[in-house]
Amino acid sequence: ELKVEQNPLFLSMQEGKNYTIYCNYSTTSDRLYWYRQDPGKSLESLFVLLSNGAVKQEGRLMASLDTKARLSTLHITAAVHDLSATYFCAVDSYTGTASKLTFGTGTRLQVTL
Amino acid sequence: DAGVIQSPRHEVTEMGQEVTLRCKPISGHDYLFWYRQTMMRGLELLIYFNNNVPIDDSGMPEDRFSAKMPNASFSTLKIQPSEPRDSAVYFCASRPLGGEQYFGPGTRLTVT
Numbered sequence: 765e766l767k768v769e770q771n772p773l774f775l776s777m778q779e780g781k782n783y784t785i786y787c788n789y790s791t792t793s794d795r796l797y798w799y800r801q802d803p804g805k806s807l808e809s810l811f812v813l814l815s816n817g818a819v820k821q822e823g824r825l826m827a828s829l830d831t832k833a834r835l836s837t838l839h840i841t842a843a844v845h846d847l848s849a850t851y852f853c854a855v856d857s858y859t860g861t862a863s864k865l866t867f868g869t870g871t872r873l874q875v876t877l
Numbered sequence: 878d879a880g881v882i883q884s885p886r887h888e889v890t891e892m893g894q895e896v897t898l899r900c901k902p903i904s905g906h907d908y909l910f911w912y913r914q915t916m917m918r919g920l921e922l923l924i925y926f927n928n929n930v931p932i933d934d935s936g937m938p939e940d941r942f943s944a945k946m947p948n949a950s951f952s953t954l955k956i957q958p959s960e961p962r963d964s965a966v967y968f969c970a971s972r973p974l975g976g977e978q979y980f981g982p983g984t985r986l987t988v989t
Contacts, residue, residue: 858975
């Protein structure tokens, strides 16, 4: 059974600082997704990583995927308050007849002034 | 496309009543998923369908929960009878095979 672990679970950051969220998973997969969820809202897709070494950037967020290490990172550069949200990674598992995403527990990010 | 559509957005009901949640996936998406989210248990996959056929319902908590997908554009999740511990936000999501998954806005269920 595929297991996906995120750390940290909670992250309090000061504005302007850099930090990284880690997503480890237990079985082979070359497709990984990052989502953002604001309080009281739905999950919004941030990044789709489809191969080993994939790197995607959007504003102050950059996501990367190392399929050999079974690790993805979400790096936050010079955090701003607007980035406060919960971030989830999700790993795709394809069995030949079905495909589903297994989500991590989420990392709640709080950016303080 | 309007995205994944869920109704109702909020539902308040009394214990013992039947609750039906509805979902319209994005047109052309092969897969439809039902999730439940609570503070205590996080995001849980309840059931998912491929081309209207249930593939995995191992996440359905009890026999009180049932889900159907009569056609490619509609799915329901029913709880009968409802209990206070069913209070949660229920999300529907859809995706094409190997593609990006899109979530609906969710239904916030409160059972008193």
